[in-house]
Amino acid sequence: MSLSRRQLLARTGIAAAGTAFFGRVQSALAAISGTADTPGTVAGDGSYTPVVTPNGSTLPWVMKDGVKEFHLVAEPVKREFAPGMMVNCWGYNGSTPGPTIEAVEGDRVRILVTNKLPESTSVHWHGILTPNGMDGVGGLTQKHIEPDETYAYEFTLRQHGTYMYHPHSDEMVQMALGMMGFFIIHPKGGPKVDRDFAIFLMEWAVNPGTFTPNPSIMTDFNNFTFNSRVYPGTAPLIVKLNQKVRVRIANLSMDNHPIHIHGHRWWVTETDGGQIPKSAWWPETSVDVAPGTTRTMEFVADNPGDWALHCHKTHHAMNAMSHDIPNLLGVDQDAVTKKIKKLVPGYMDMGSDGMGDMAEMQMKGPKNTLPMMTGTGPFGPIEMGGMFTVLKVRESLASYDDPGWYQHPAGTVAQAVKSVS
Amino acid sequence: MAMIFPRLLALSLPALALAGCASVDPSASFGNAQGTIRDRTGHRVEWSRGTQEDRQAEQAVRDLLSRPLTADAAVQVALLGNPSLQATFEEIGISQADFVQAGLLTNPSFSAIVRFPNVSPLGADQEFSVTGDFLQLFILPLRKKMAALQLEATELEVGNEVLSLAAEVKEAFYAVQADEQLQTRLELVNDIDKTAAELAEKQHEAGNINDLDLVNQKSVYTESQADVTQTRIDLVRDREKLNRLLGWTEELPRWTVSPQLPAIPADPLSAADLEKRALVQRLDVAAARKRIEALQKSLGITEGTRLFPGGIDIGVDTEKNPDRSRVTGPSIDVELPIFDQGQARVATLQAQLRQAQDRLAALAIDVRSEIRENREILEGRRQLADTYRQTLLPQRVSILKLSQEQYNFMLKGSYDLLLAKQQEIGAERAYIQTWRDYWTARAELEKAVGGFLPVPAAAEAKQTDPVAAASAAPAPMNMKP
Ligand SMILES: [Cu+2]
Numbered sequence: 001m002s003l004s005r006r007q008l009l010a011r012t013g014i015a016a017a018g019t020a021f022f023g024r025v026q027s028a029l030a031a032i033s034g035t036a037d038t039p040g041t042v043a044g045d046g047s048y049t050p051v052v053t054p055n056g057s058t059l060p061w062v063m064k065d066g067v068k069e070f071h072l073v074a075e076p077v078k079r080e081f082a083p084g085m086m087v088n089c090w091g092y093n094g095s096t097p098g099p100t101i102e103a104v105e106g107d108r109v110r111i112l113v114t115n116k117l118p119e120s121t122s123v124h125w126h127g128i129l130t131p132n133g134m135d136g137v138g139g140l141t142q143k144h145i146e147p148d149e150t151y152a153y154e155f156t157l158r159q160h161g162t163y164m165y166h167p168h169s170d171e172m173v174q175m176a177l178g179m180m181g182f183f184i185i186h187p188k189g190g191p192k193v194d195r196d197f198a199i200f201l202m203e204w205a206v207n208p209g210t211f212t213p214n215p216s217i218m219t220d221f222n223n224f225t226f227n228s229r230v231y232p233g234t235a236p237l238i239v240k241l242n243q244k245v246r247v248r249i250a251n252l253s254m255d256n257h258p259i260h261i262h263g264h265r266w267w268v269t270e271t272d273g274g275q276i277p278k279s280a281w282w283p284e285t286s287v288d289v290a291p292g293t294t295r296t297m298e299f300v301a302d303n304p305g306d307w308a309l310h311c312h313k314t315h316h317a318m319n320a321m322s323h324d325i326p327n328l329l330g331v332d333q334d335a336v337t338k339k340i341k342k343l344v345p346g347y348m349d350m351g352s353d354g355m356g357d358m359a360e361m362q363m364k365g366p367k368n369t370l371p372m373m374t375g376t377g378p379f380g381p382i383e384m385g386g387m388f389t390v391l392k393v394r395e396s397l398a399s400y401d402d403p404g405w406y407q408h409p410a411g412t413v414a415q416a417v418k419s420v421s
Numbered sequence: 422m423a424m425i426f427p428r429l430l431a432l433s434l435p436a437l438a439l440a441g442c443a444s445v446d447p448s449a450s451f452g453n454a455q456g457t458i459r460d461r462t463g464h465r466v467e468w469s470r471g472t473q474e475d476r477q478a479e480q481a482v483r484d485l486l487s488r489p490l491t492a493d494a495a496v497q498v499a500l501l502g503n504p505s506l507q508a509t510f511e512e513i514g515i516s517q518a519d520f521v522q523a524g525l526l527t528n529p530s531f532s533a534i535v536r537f538p539n540v541s542p543l544g545a546d547q548e549f550s551v552t553g554d555f556l557q558l559f560i561l562p563l564r565k566k567m568a569a570l571q572l573e574a575t576e577l578e579v580g581n582e583v584l585s586l587a588a589e590v591k592e593a594f595y596a597v598q599a600d601e602q603l604q605t606r607l608e609l610v611n612d613i614d615k616t617a618a619e620l621a622e623k624q625h626e627a628g629n630i631n632d633l634d635l636v637n638q639k640s641v642y643t644e645s646q647a648d649v650t651q652t653r654i655d656l657v658r659d660r661e662k663l664n665r666l667l668g669w670t671e672e673l674p675r676w677t678v679s680p681q682l683p684a685i686p687a688d689p690l691s692a693a694d695l696e697k698r699a700l701v702q703r704l705d706v707a708a709a710r711k712r713i714e715a716l717q718k719s720l721g722i723t724e725g726t727r728l729f730p731g732g733i734d735i736g737v738d739t740e741k742n743p744d745r746s747r748v749t750g751p752s753i754d755v756e757l758p759i760f761d762q763g764q765a766r767v768a769t770l771q772a773q774l775r776q777a778q779d780r781l782a783a784l785a786i787d788v789r790s791e792i793r794e795n796r797e798i799l800e801g802r803r804q805l806a807d808t809y810r811q812t813l814l815p816q817r818v819s820i821l822k823l824s825q826e827q828y829n830f831m832l833k834g835s836y837d838l839l840l841a842k843q844q845e846i847g848a849e850r851a852y853i854q855t856w857r858d859y860w861t862a863r864a865e866l867e868k869a870v871g872g873f874l875p876v877p878a879a880a881e882a883k884q885t886d887p888v889a890a891a892s893a894a895p896a897p898m899n900m901k902p
Contacts, residue, residue: 365830
């Protein structure tokens with residue numbers, strides 16, 4: 001993205017929307033998060049394939065006296081969900097989800113947590129076996145980390161798998177605003193995969209025309225994100241044909257999300273309880289990821305093409321929509337539309353023949369709001385949003401940059417046939 | 422006898438001359454009232470008495486009625502054509518006649534007695550006398566002065582009636598004008614509700630809403646139809662009220678009103694000197710002052726003559742006896758003020774005078790209060806109208822626009838849009854009502870001040886078209902005067 005932060009602010013009107021609540025200065029790492037391409041991973045010790053966090057990053061560390069030291073800064077974050085929508089979030093190190101922490105089983109880690117939020121916080125290491133005093137439950141196992149305080153968590157990693165970190169202090173608000181991150185522990189010298197992706201699920205209530213998620217909403221969410229991005233803001237997953245691919249999904253939202261892959265089936269290999277014995281792996285195309293759990297799937301990308309990967313709850317693969325608009329399906333609106341047009345110039349009828357038309361109409365909506373169905377593919381409007389991305393499997397790749405749309409071999413695309421009567 | 426008669430005559434002559442110069446033609450008096458009204462309102466009144474002017478007035482009325490009426494034109498029509506006003510003008514005729522009557526001396530009385538004796542000499546005894554009230558020769562000029570004051574008071578009272586009528590006409594006129602504007606809005610609301618009902622009907626046909634939802638939507642439409650009917654009734658009532666004030670009959674052209682209420686002046690009406698001005702120019706105040714003066718005169722006369730309530734009749738009597746001798750001599754006939762010394766008449770007048778003074782004081786208080794009240798109301802309504810025009814209406818237009826943006830993204834439905842449109846019309850409706858109320862208050866204030874308050878031309882020009890430009894409405898308010 002070539003836009004400067006200032007330009008972005010001007011373009012989206014965020015500057016004017018800033019409040020004291022979200023107006024705290026972000027750390028040097030922080031810019032507007034989500035706008036850049038997925039940055040490179042942090043090279044590990046060579047014993048594992050570094051994880052790619054699409055639209056996110058990996059947290060660097062320094063080695064101090066044999067301890068891997070990480071530094072998390074809890075702070076307000078401006079997150080672009082997709083071009084045209086900026087959200088006032090909270091996160092870590094300028095991003096939501098926070099940067100992915102990667103380590104290896106047996107490592108001793110120290111995580112410094114600095115609180116730059118306007119309220120106290122704490123960090124819980126979800127699924128990780130720590131001494132009780134390192135568990136991060138404010139009030140129960142430690143004091144809350146007050147604003148501007150830095151706490152050190154230190155423990156030895158005695159397991160491997162896909163884990164999470166998140167606050168355990170005013171957690172309803174802090175998680176609703178985007179405070180979460182992956183904590184991935186690689187096995188010492190286990191079998192390697194070629195591509196390892198981590199996708200964090202979250203759902204948000206950002207009223208159309210507003211910028212700040214409403215943490216008091218329990219069920220009526222309207223933005224559903226992969227790594228705090230909605231389609232078409234979600235980065236595609238790029239893999240080479242026949243690569244061994246791992247996808248780790250974590251969920252801290254209030255709903256379960258059946259994550260569905262096209263063109264492949266995957267094996268469920270891990271939960272946040274750890275590795276599943278290989279004999280117990282089970283194949284799926286939709287893996288239901290419950291709130292507060294992680295699921296890890298592995299597959300061989302043996303089917304070239306552009307494959308949808310999305311939550312299978314249909315409302316979750318869409319952007320903001322209303323749940324109480326009148327049902328006009330099959331309603332002959334022509335005469336009425338003419339009348340309404342006279343009363344309200346610029347009115348168009350929608351919904352008579354389904355809602356798909358909407359993706360095509362380039363109409364003006366509320367500010368900072370994405371169309372409910374959007375995206376354009378090589379064959380037309382994609383009519384999606386929310387928890388949707390594309391797995392791109394290619395025979396040859398020069399790099400893991402987006403290779404563009406799949407070039408289908410002749411005769412392999414469905415097409416219209418002369419109507420058979 | 423030869424000596425006395427001319428003397429008596431000579432004594433009476435100035436009084437006769439005084440009485441003779443009073444004409445019964447009230448034109449001059451009406452002219453005064455006409456002038457006063459022209460000064461206060463800029464309008465012409467005509468007293469219809471079967472003259473050439475009557476036909477001119479009727480033609481003027483026809484001309485005014487054949488163009489869309491403005492408030493001023495309506496006032497002019499009423500001043501020329503209102504039949505009750507013509508009846509009021511006759512008060513001037515009556516007062517004028519009273520004035521003439523006051524200048525006339527009581528006729529002298531002549532008496533003759535012929536008697537026949539029953540002993541000789543048997544000639545007739547003839548007695549002749551002429552007597553006249555001597556006192557009235559002195560009272561007459563005072564009485565005329567009093568009558569003149571009363572005539573002036575009548576002229577002022579008639580002028581006041583004209584101003585009251587003008588205010589009433591204006592109020593009735595603004596009511597009709599607003600009714601017509603409101604009718605347009607309500608028909609639009611009705612149209613919106615009809616559209617919503619049709620949409621519901623289609624949804625119902627497609628199996629998307631239930632019977633309850635359909636009937637709910639249809640009942641909204643029925644209710645707004647009732648609103649339209651009610652406004653039509655209001656319009657008939659207000660139009661007929663104005664017809665009565667205009668003195669309109671079916672023979673006259675059927676009038677229409679100009680489509681817009683006049684623009685509200687941008688600047689507040691200065692409170693300064695309104696009260697002072699009112700006390701100087703209020704015709705009823707001036708009339709009350711004249712009535713007090715007249716009562717003072719009347720009291721003076723009564724006090725001066727209290728001992729001679731029957732007057733002092735002085736005359737000459739001549740009697741020719743049967744013996745042909747003649748006795749001639751003056752006569753005087755005076756009531757003896759033993760019982761009635763006029764104290765009751767004086768007391769009555771004193772009470773009436775005090776009463777008139779008290780009433781004037783009360784009127785002065787009322788005038789001040791009416792002016793304060795009406796000016797505050799006027800200013801309040803000006804500000805309220807301004808809020809509607811400059812703030813609420815643009816907000817409603819903006820709500821419609823923003824709702825449409827949400828509609829475009831399927832975040833709101835068609836009904837929400839129709840509702841937003843309806844609320845925009847609702848704001849227009851409230852604005853029109855306040856707009857009308859402003860002008861009604863202004864007519865009230867004019868009545869309180871006792872003369873028209875001219876609208877500054879510059880202020881009127883300042884009034885611009887605030888909504889039309891921003892409005893997505895198909896029938897936006899056109900604020901241009
Ligand atoms: Cu979902």
